[in-house]
Amino acid sequence: MAPARKRTKIEQARQFLTGGAVFREDSDDELGYEDHPWEWIYEDSDSAPAAQDATPRKRRAAAASSGGRRIVGARMGSFYCRLGDPVLLKADGSQAWVGIICDFFDDDEEGEKMAKFMWFSSEREIRNKSTKRIDFLPNELYISAAFDDNPLTTINGTAKVVSLEEFHKQYPSGQVKKSSRDYGKIFVCRRGCNTRTTTYTPEFKWEDVYAGEQDIPGLVELVENQTKATRRRGPRPREEAGDLDDFVIPDSDDHDVPRTPRKRRKLNDVATPTSARRDPNARKFLTPTHKRIVVKKPLEFTPLGTRILSPSALSSPFQLARNQLHVSSVPAALPCREEEFSTVYNHLEAAITDGSGSCIYISGTPGTGKTATVREVVAQLHASVQAEELDDFIFVEINGMKVTDPHQSYSLLWQALRGDRVSPSHALELLEREFSTPSPRRVPCVVLMDELDQLVTKNQSVMYNFFNWPGLRHSRLIVLAVANTMDLPERTLSNKISSRLGLTRITFPGYTHDQLILIIQSRLEGVPGNIVHPDSIQFAARKVAAVSGDARRALDICRRAVEIAESEAIARNADNEELAPPTPSKTGRNKGRGSARPPKGAGGPDEILQKRADLGGAGSKNGVVTIATIKQAINEATSSPLQQALRALPLASKVFLAALLARIRRTGIGEAALGDVVDEVKRLGLMSQIQPVHDYLLTAGDDDRYSEGSRSMSATAPLINGLSSRRDDGSRATRALGLGAAAMELAEAGIVGIETRHGERVGRVRLGVADEEVRLALGEDDSVKGLGVRS
Numbered sequence: 072m073a074p075a076r077k078r079t080k081i082e083q084a085r086q087f088l089t090g091g092a093v094f095r096e097d098s099d100d101e102l103g104y105e106d107h108p109w110e111w112i113y114e115d116s117d118s119a120p121a122a123q124d125a126t127p128r129k130r131r132a133a134a135a136s137s138g139g140r141r142i143v144g145a146r147m148g149s150f151y152c153r154l155g156d157p158v159l160l161k162a163d164g165s166q167a168w169v170g171i172i173c174d175f176f177d178d179d180e181e182g183e184k185m186a187k188f189m190w191f192s193s194e195r196e197i198r199n200k201s202t203k204r205i206d207f208l209p210n211e212l213y214i215s216a217a218f219d220d221n222p223l224t225t226i227n228g229t230a231k232v233v234s235l236e237e238f239h240k241q242y243p244s245g246q247v248k249k250s251s252r253d254y255g256k257i258f259v260c261r262r263g264c265n266t267r268t269t270t271y272t273p274e275f276k277w278e279d280v281y282a283g284e285q286d287i288p289g290l291v292e293l294v295e296n297q298t299k300a301t302r303r304r305g306p307r308p309r310e311e312a313g314d315l316d317d318f319v320i321p322d323s324d325d326h327d328v329p330r331t332p333r334k335r336r337k338l339n340d341v342a343t344p345t346s347a348r349r350d351p352n353a354r355k356f357l358t359p360t361h362k363r364i365v366v367k368k369p370l371e372f373t374p375l376g377t378r379i380l381s382p383s384a385l386s387s388p389f390q391l392a393r394n395q396l397h398v399s400s401v402p403a404a405l406p407c408r409e410e411e412f413s414t415v416y417n418h419l420e421a422a423i424t425d426g427s428g429s430c431i432y433i434s435g436t437p438g439t440g441k442t443a444t445v446r447e448v449v450a451q452l453h454a455s456v457q458a459e460e461l462d463d464f465i466f467v468e469i470n471g472m473k474v475t476d477p478h479q480s481y482s483l484l485w486q487a488l489r490g491d492r493v494s495p496s497h498a499l500e501l502l503e504r505e506f507s508t509p510s511p512r513r514v515p516c517v518v519l520m521d522e523l524d525q526l527v528t529k530n531q532s533v534m535y536n537f538f539n540w541p542g543l544r545h546s547r548l549i550v551l552a553v554a555n556t557m558d559l560p561e562r563t564l565s566n567k568i569s570s571r572l573g574l575t576r577i578t579f580p581g582y583t584h585d586q587l588i589l590i591i592q593s594r595l596e597g598v599p600g601n602i603v604h605p606d607s608i609q610f611a612a613r614k615v616a617a618v619s620g621d622a623r624r625a626l627d628i629c630r631r632a633v634e635i636a637e638s639e640a641i642a643r644n645a646d647n648e649e650l651a652p653p654t655p656s657k658t659g660r661n662k663g664r665g666s667a668r669p670p671k672g673a674g675g676p677d678e679i680l681q682k683r684a685d686l687g688g689a690g691s692k693n694g695v696v697t698i699a700t701i702k703q704a705i706n707e708a709t710s711s712p713l714q715q716a717l718r719a720l721p722l723a724s725k726v727f728l729a730a731l732l733a734r735i736r737r738t739g740i741g742e743a744a745l746g747d748v749v750d751e752v753k754r755l756g757l758m759s760q761i762q763p764v765h766d767y768l769l770t771a772g773d774d775d776r777y778s779e780g781s782r783s784m785s786a787t788a789p790l791i792n793g794l795s796s797r798r799d800d801g802s803r804a805t806r807a808l809g810l811g812a813a814a815m816e817l818a819e820a821g822i823v824g825i826e827t828r829h830g831e832r833v834g835r836v837r838l839g840v841a842d843e844e845v846r847l848a849l850g851e852d853d854s855v856k857g858l859g860v861r862s
């Protein structure tokens with residue numbers, strides 16, 4: 072046994088609470104400084120202090136002869152602890168958690184000696200500010216009925232738990248001196264707490280409720296009975312889920328019927344704030360998170376002369392239709408995704424309730440509602456938390472398209488868990504420790520990893536970690552990984568690893584034309600005036616379903632068609648205004664305007680009225696958006712000369728554009744270094760699409776074709792410098808140069824601009840056309856797998 076070292080002043084302990092754990096700046100480790108093995112103390116063995124004097128050989132012999140005797144304690148060197156003892160457990164850094172030892176056992180698989188701990192929680196662990204108690208004391212702990220199994224090696228010393236009265240008796244000033252043995256180790260407990268529902272028991276006297284091991288069951292019962300329990304909803308039968316044709320968010324009196332991808336949207340509330348005033352509950356369930364649905368009005372610039380300022384125009388049927396069809400608006404319902412919704416919902420609800428880790432891999436082609444479904448599930452689960460039907464959980468969304476470096480995902484996750492911003496490498500370290508060390512943190516974390524394809528790094532570490540962590544004992548991490556390809560885990564992590572990870576997989580199929588009709592119709596629900604003819608919806612749905620089954624595309628086409636119809640209606644309206652009798656003007660400045668002749672075919676007053684009714688929508692019988700309008704919208708989108716040119720590009724140029732677009736989206740910066748575009752091509756797995764170019768290096772330098780006039784001083788040299796510096800092997804280098812050649816051709820056509828600044832070695836490239844155009848042209852192009860080009 073190592074002799075206890077005398078403490079220096081600095082080493083003496085300082086205690087306060089942080090992040091749920093007890094902070095102990097205390098190097099005077101009760102367990103000593105030598106790594107003695109842990110040994111069991113059996114029921115009928117000598118008392119611990121006597122056993123302490125036994126030689127290790129004697130102890131081992133006693134253990135060996137113990138047979139099936141009950142383990143009542145454990146010792147390590149001169150330190151020992153027994154069943155029912157409150158102990159400190161190691162947490163991050165110099166922190167410690169406090170728990171009562173409830174059981175000892177051997178983990179034969181891991182070859183570790185283990186104990187089961189009943190956790191105390193500190194005030195810091197209550198995340199929800201509104202449910203924090205305001206009367207908490209600095210060294211107060213709440214006993215919880217939450218347990219964890221942890222190795223004995225996590226034990227860090229003994230803890231003393233007393234009632235407030237006892238604490239005051241021992242420490243009338245309320246202060247524990249640093250020189251005291253109790254410093255940093257004595258805690259007050261006067262309440263139990265269910266940390267997941269954040270409810271507390273009434274106050275009790277610790278010594279009345281707990282005196283030792285025999286009181287553990289009673290203590291558990293006390294906490295469970297006197298706090299609000301975690302509610303476990305039975306899993307919904309699949310058949311029932313399939314039957315849910317009208318998913319409706321629970322009203323206040325039907326909390327038990329949750330699980331709905333459909334919200335009752337008060338359409339009028341969105342359009343006219345006054346209706347909300349009339350019905351105070353009208354907004355209550357607009358979204359499960361009780362937030363208002365804010366349908367943002369897209370930024371529009373119209374010439375001053377035609378700017379419509381009347382409030383009624385802001386809620387015109389066209390405007391409403393455009394808003395609701397917009398892909399960025401939160402849909403009121405998600406028809407045709409009931410089954411997927413229910414699978415994800417049940418899985419998540421079970422994992423949150425059990426406090427277990429879990430990983431769901433969701434794949435499907437673009438626009439099949441993956442993100443929308445997951446978000447809706449999370450919103451509904453949040454609603455259940457609000458309604459106190461489900462335990463709290465943390466939610467964080469990490470989008471592969473939005474992080475400049477995949478490793479930033481670590482920082483984002485750590486920030487969600489603890490609120491601290493740290494560097495990716497530090498975050499990784501902290502996360503590893505967090506997920507593999509015990510903590511009474513009972514709040515599970517749900518992570519949506521969207522656009523996972525974009526998070527693939529060279530050694531796949533980011534993806535591997537996010538798939539692996541949910542399986543770690545202490546993580547309580549629930550990962551929802553969303554990607555376009557089904558086999559991403561196998562392709563990037565090998566079959567062996569991905570099958571070990573035991574991912575739950577859900578595939579979202581492309582929508583059929585019937586489904587697209589339902590989706591568009593549901594988006595148009597509540598829009599007055601039948602401004603979109605049913606035939607035109609059918610036509611758009613058929614056109615899209617024939618190619619991709621992409622709801623985003625179908626919605627975009629319909630929205631554009633509404634825009635076309637709207638501008639036609641506005642033009643008609645302007646004509647009608649011309650026809651209207653002149654408003655008498657006091658100044659007489661309008662004199663003579665009324666003499667304008669009706670344009671040819673404008674018709675009489677009745678017709679004018681009818682046109683106005685069409686525009687207002689309310690009395691319109693005929694759809695304004697017709698099949699012809701849809702055709703026009705599709706044509707516009709696909710047959711402009713630019714679209715045709717983009718679609719006819721050679722493969723290498725398409726690959727270059729797809730990579731450039733992905734890079735721009737990821738960085739949020741409108742230009743990229745050429746070398747980075749090459750890296751992006753590799754990341755997207757498109758390098759094999761490029762033909763190697765062997766003689767480019769030799770010829771490019773002398774070739775006039777490659778200087779880009781006013782936009783580039785000398786594009787060729789930096790291009791070669793930028794690309795050849797990334798040469799990994801011969802074939803890659805020549806492929807990269809093939810990309811360089813493609814870039815130059817794109818620059819010649821004005822599709823990209825390549826620029827070098829004075830003294831800079833690496834060329835920079837930016838799009839010379841709208842990124843929407845590139846997305847439209849290449850979004851469904853198989854040769855670039857639609858990668859990185861979706862809108």
Ligand SMILES: Nc1ncnc2c1ncn2[C@@H]1O[C@H](COP(=O)(O)OP(=O)(O)OP(=O)(O)O)[C@@H](O)[C@H]1O
Pocket residue numbers: 397398399400401402404405406407408435436437438439440441442443444554555590622623626861
């Ligand atoms: N069933 C549905 N009902 C209503 N709207 C839907 C439905 N499915 C998809 N949408 C809408 O289509 C658009 C695209 O959906 P979403 O972003 O969820 O697709 P995704 O599968 O995640 O696509 P990507 O892989 O490109 O990210 C969104 O505006 C979404 O609201």
